[in-house]
Amino acid sequence: MCETCGCGHHHHDDGHSHGGMHSHDGGLTFHSHDDSHHHRESSVLTVPLKQAVLADNNTCAEENRTWFTQRGITAYNLISSPGSGKTALLVETLKRLKVPAAVIVGDPYGEYDAERMRVTGVPVTQIQVHESCHLSARQVHDVLETAVPEGTRIVFIENVGNLVCPVAFDLGECAKIALVSTPEGEEKPLKYPALFAAADAALVTKTDLAGVLGSDLEFLKKNILRINPVCRVLFLSARTGEGMDGWMAFLKSNLSKEGERR
Numbered sequence: 001m002c003e004t005c006g007c008g009h010h011h012h013d014d015g016h017s018h019g020g021m022h023s024h025d026g027g028l029t030f031h032s033h034d035d036s037h038h039h040r041e042s043s044v045l046t047v048p049l050k051q052a053v054l055a056d057n058n059t060c061a062e063e064n065r066t067w068f069t070q071r072g073i074t075a076y077n078l079i080s081s082p083g084s085g086k087t088a089l090l091v092e093t094l095k096r097l098k099v100p101a102a103v104i105v106g107d108p109y110g111e112y113d114a115e116r117m118r119v120t121g122v123p124v125t126q127i128q129v130h131e132s133c134h135l136s137a138r139q140v141h142d143v144l145e146t147a148v149p150e151g152t153r154i155v156f157i158e159n160v161g162n163l164v165c166p167v168a169f170d171l172g173e174c175a176k177i178a179l180v181s182t183p184e185g186e187e188k189p190l191k192y193p194a195l196f197a198a199a200d201a202a203l204v205t206k207t208d209l210a211g212v213l214g215s216d217l218e219f220l221k222k223n224i225l226r227i228n229p230v231c232r233v234l235f236l237s238a239r240t241g242e243g244m245d246g247w248m249a250f251l252k253s254n255l256s257k258e259g260e261r262r
């Protein structure tokens with residue numbers, strides 16, 4: 001699947017782990033994959049091709065970023081594994097939000113998530129990525145004018161459920177939000193460090209299940225901070241509403257002053 005979308009540089013079929021985290025003095029630091037010349041690749045042609053795909057994406061992402069900034073819009077890129085609760089969180093967020101918002105949601109197929117979120121009355125645009133595993137800046141760019149009405153203050157981009165590939169594709173967002181649900185396990189941040197290293201905030205979702213699962217939420221938080229010491233960590237449940245106030249306050253604090261003047 002990743003060979004189709006050009007993000008296969010994050011996937012290594014030689015069976016050896018490399019890159020990622022290195023331990024220094026007991027601490028962990030994360031190294032990005034731009035030291036790819038150290039890595040064995042199956043073809044000498046795939047490396048430049050993948051670099052070109054990412055460079056092209058970055059150029060388009062900057063155009064999106066300018067588009068958002070000029071309109072005083074705060075745009076979020078929500079990234080997590082399938083089913084960790086992105087759509088459920090957005091439904092509860094949109095119900096509570098006091099400022100105009102719009103949603104762009106990527107899924108392989110269907111309009112299921114869009115239909116769930118449209119119940120709130122907020123405009124939702126569904127992008128179907130088919131066999132790809134992430135949204136690209138171009139796909140977002142192509143829908144911006146129709147998806148985001150005049151006066152919008154916040155745009156939520158719900159990425160395709162995937163913990164690896166979406167991280168490499170900048171969409172022009174102001175911040176990446178990582179979600180990790182309690183059933184996924186406390187080691188998630190250590191196993192998928194790139195996402196947590198890139199995230200401005202990490203939301204631990206489905207806290208209502210922590211008791212029955214026997215989750216160690218403090219250990220989970222510690223693992224997030226081990227990868228990214230400056231990451232904002234919030235705990236919440238879209239089901240019970242627990243922790244939603246903190247998340248809504250976070251969104252409020254990140255509203256653009258520029259958007260307010262309009």
Ligand SMILES: Nc1nc2c(ncn2[C@@H]2O[C@H](COP(=O)(O)OP(=O)(O)OP(=O)(O)O)[C@@H](O)[C@H]2O)c(=O)[nH]1
Pocket residue numbers: 080081082083084085086087088089107113160161162205206207208209236237238239240
């Ligand atoms: N108990 C509980 N269940 C939740 C919570 N949030 C979401 N769920 C359930 O988890 C399942 C998946 O939630 P979604 O919101 O669809 O997850 P998603 O991240 O949008 O999934 P994809 O779009 O497929 O990647 C659904 O059955 C939700 O009802 C929560 O806070 N508590």
Ligand SMILES: [Mg+2]
Pocket residue numbers: 086087088113158
């Ligand atoms: Mg969803």
